[in-house]
Amino acid sequence: MNFDVVWNNLPYLLWGAWPQGPLGGAALTIVLSLFSGIASAVIGLVLGVWLFMARGIVHTVLLLFLSFFRSIPVLMLIFWTYFLLPVALGFSVPELATVVCALAFIGGAYLAHGVAAGLRSVGGGQWEAGISLGLGRWRVLRLIILPQSLRRMAPSFVNQWVALIKDTSLAYVIGVPELSFVATQVNNRAMVYPAEIFLFVAAVYFVICGALDLVAGAVAGKEREHTRGDKAAKTAS
Amino acid sequence: MRRVAVWFGASGGSKHEEKTMKLGALVLLAAVFVGGAAHADRLDDIKKAGVLRVAAFDSNPPFGYVDEKSRQIVGLDVDYAKAFADKLGVKLELRPTNPANRVPLLTSGNVDLVLANFTITDERAKQVDFSVPYFSSGQQFLAKKGVLSSPDQLNSLRIGADKGTVNEIVLRRDFPGATIVSYDDTPFAFTALRNGNVQAITQDGPKLVGLLANVPDKENYEIPAFTISNDYIGVGIPKGETALVEFVNETLTELEASGKAQEIYDVWFGPNSKTPLPRLFKIGDAKTN
Numbered sequence: 129m130n131f132d133v134v135w136n137n138l139p140y141l142l143w144g145a146w147p148q149g150p151l152g153g154a155a156l157t158i159v160l161s162l163f164s165g166i167a168s169a170v171i172g173l174v175l176g177v178w179l180f181m182a183r184g185i186v187h188t189v190l191l192l193f194l195s196f197f198r199s200i201p202v203l204m205l206i207f208w209t210y211f212l213l214p215v216a217l218g219f220s221v222p223e224l225a226t227v228v229c230a231l232a233f234i235g236g237a238y239l240a241h242g243v244a245a246g247l248r249s250v251g252g253g254q255w256e257a258g259i260s261l262g263l264g265r266w267r268v269l270r271l272i273i274l275p276q277s278l279r280r281m282a283p284s285f286v287n288q289w290v291a292l293i294k295d296t297s298l299a300y301v302i303g304v305p306e307l308s309f310v311a312t313q314v315n316n317r318a319m320v321y322p323a324e325i326f327l328f329v330a331a332v333y334f335v336i337c338g339a340l341d342l343v344a345g346a347v348a349g350k351e352r353e354h355t356r357g358d359k360a361a362k363t364a365s
Numbered sequence: 366m367r368r369v370a371v372w373f374g375a376s377g378g379s380k381h382e383e384k385t386m387k388l389g390a391l392v393l394l395a396a397v398f399v400g401g402a403a404h405a406d407r408l409d410d411i412k413k414a415g416v417l418r419v420a421a422f423d424s425n426p427p428f429g430y431v432d433e434k435s436r437q438i439v440g441l442d443v444d445y446a447k448a449f450a451d452k453l454g455v456k457l458e459l460r461p462t463n464p465a466n467r468v469p470l471l472t473s474g475n476v477d478l479v480l481a482n483f484t485i486t487d488e489r490a491k492q493v494d495f496s497v498p499y500f501s502s503g504q505q506f507l508a509k510k511g512v513l514s515s516p517d518q519l520n521s522l523r524i525g526a527d528k529g530t531v532n533e534i535v536l537r538r539d540f541p542g543a544t545i546v547s548y549d550d551t552p553f554a555f556t557a558l559r560n561g562n563v564q565a566i567t568q569d570g571p572k573l574v575g576l577l578a579n580v581p582d583k584e585n586y587e588i589p590a591f592t593i594s595n596d597y598i599g600v601g602i603p604k605g606e607t608a609l610v611e612f613v614n615e616t617l618t619e620l621e622a623s624g625k626a627q628e629i630y631d632v633w634f635g636p637n638s639k640t641p642l643p644r645l646f647k648i649g650d651a652k653t654n
Contacts, residue, residue, distance in 0.1 A: 145436040211470075309461075313423050316553075317424070319581070
C-alpha cells in the first residue's frame with residue numbers, strides 16, 4: 129500500500145480545482161448532500177402531510193406522482209433531466225441543479241410515504257381528543273399529531289439522508305466533479321493505485337455519513353430531554 | 366424524448382388541479398422557448414455570453430487529463446479549445462466528458478463544442494456536425510508482451526474496448542470471433558488488462574502511447590505495430606450551426622498556416638515530449654480512406 133498518491137492529490141480529492149476552478153471533491157459531495165437533503169425533507173414533509181390529509185382524486189394524483197419518482201432510478205432521472213429536458217422543452221438545467229432536483233424529488237417521494245405512515249401511526253383517539261377540544265383538522269395535525277409522529281419518523285429521515293449522500297456519486301453521469309468522480313480522474317492518471325485511492329474515498333463517505341448519524345443522534349437525544357422536561361416544546365424537532 | 370413531452374402534455378390537459386394547470390403552462394412556456402431557440406445562432410450566443418463551453422476528456426493523456434499540480438484539465442484538445450476561445454475573445458469553460466457522453470452533450474445543447482478525440486463518422490454526423498480533421502490516428506492494440514503480433518489473432522482473443530467509441534464498432538464489425546468487453550474509458554479497460562480480465566485493449570494509437578507513458582511497469586506491455594483502421598479526429602459541433610462550423614474550420618486552417626498547430630502538437634507529441642510521435646497528418650490534408 130502506497131498512500132502517497134492520496135497525499136499528493138489530497139487537495140483535489142477534498143475540494144477539487146477550487147479556488148482556481150469550480151468546487152469539487154468531498155466538499156462538493158457535502159454541498160450536494162446538504163442542499164438535496166434539506167430539499168428532500170421539505171418535499172417529503174409537505175407531500176407526506178398532503179398525502180395523509182388528501183382524499184379522492186387529489187390523493188390518487190399524488191400517489192401517481194410519488195410512485196413515478198419512486199420507481200425511476202436516480203441515474204435515469206439525472207440523465208433525463210440533463211440530456212433530454214433541453215431537447216424536449218428547449219431549456220437546459222445546470223448540472224448541480226439537475227443533481228439536487230433529482231435527489232430531492234426521489235428522496236422526497238420516499239420520505240413522503242414515511243411521513244404519511246408516521247402520521248397514521250398516531251392513534252385515532254388523539255384525533256378525537258383534539259377535535260372534541262374544538263380544534264380544526266389542521267390544528268390537531270400541527271399541535272398534536274405532527275410533534276408525536278416526527279419523532280417516530282426521525283430514523284427513516286436519517287436513513288434516507290444517508291442513502292442520499294451516497295447517491296450524490298451518481299452525479300458522475302453528467303460530469304459533476306464530486307468525490308467519486310475526481311477520485312476516478314486521479315485513479316485514471318495514477319493508473320496503479322486503485323486500492324489506496326478508493327479506500328480513501330470509502331473512508332471519506334464513512335466519515336460524512338457517520339457525522340450525520342452523530343448529529344442526528346445528538347439532536348434526537350436533546351429533543352427527548354427537552355420534551356420530558358417541558359411539555360410545551362411541541363413546535364421543536 | 367418525445368415521450369417525455371407527451372407525458373407532461375397529457376397530464377396538463379386532463380386534470381383541473383391547480384398544480385397540473387401550472388405544469389400545462391410550463392409546457393406552453395417551453396414551446397415558446399423552443400420556438401425562440403430554433404432561430405438563434407450559436408456563434409452569436411457564445412459571443413454574447415462571453416463563454417465558450419467545451420467538453421474535453423479528463424482521463425486521456427495527452428488529449429485531455431487533469432494535471433496533478435494545477436488541478437485543471439490540460440492536453441492537446443484543450444490547447445485547441447483555448448485557441449478557439451482566444452480567437453473569439455471569450456472565456457473558456459471546460460466540462461469533463463467520457464466517450465459515451467459526447468453526442469448527448471452536443472444534442473442537448475449543454476456544450477458548444479466537443480474536443481475529445483472525437484472520431485468523425487457518418488453515423489455520428491447524422492446527429493452532430495464535424496469540423497475538418499485536426500488529428501489522425503490508427504486503431505491499435507495494447508497487450509502484455511508476446512500476446513499479440515498480428516491481426517489474425519484478434520478473432521480468438523478477449524479484447525477490452527471503450528463504450529461508445531468507433532474502435533468498439535470497427536472491432537465488432539471486422540473481427541466477429543473476438544470477445545469484446547466494453548469499459549467506460551481507456552484507463553478502466555487498462556485495469557482490466559492488468560488484472561487479466563481481457564488479453565488486449567484497443568484504442569487509437571496515440572491514446573495508447575499516452576496511456577502507456579504513464580504506466581510504471583510499461584516494460585511489460587507493448588503496442589503491436591499494426592493498425593486495423595484509420596480514424597480522423599474532428600471538433601464536434603451542434604447540428605445545423607453553420608456559422609460555428611465555418612468559424613472552427615477557418616480557425617483550424619489559420620492555426621496550421623501560422624505554425625500554431627505544429628506548436629501544439631510538439632508540446633504533447635513532439636520529440637521532447639513524454640510521448641514522441643511523428644506528425645503524419647496536417648490540418649487540410651486529404652483523407653486517405
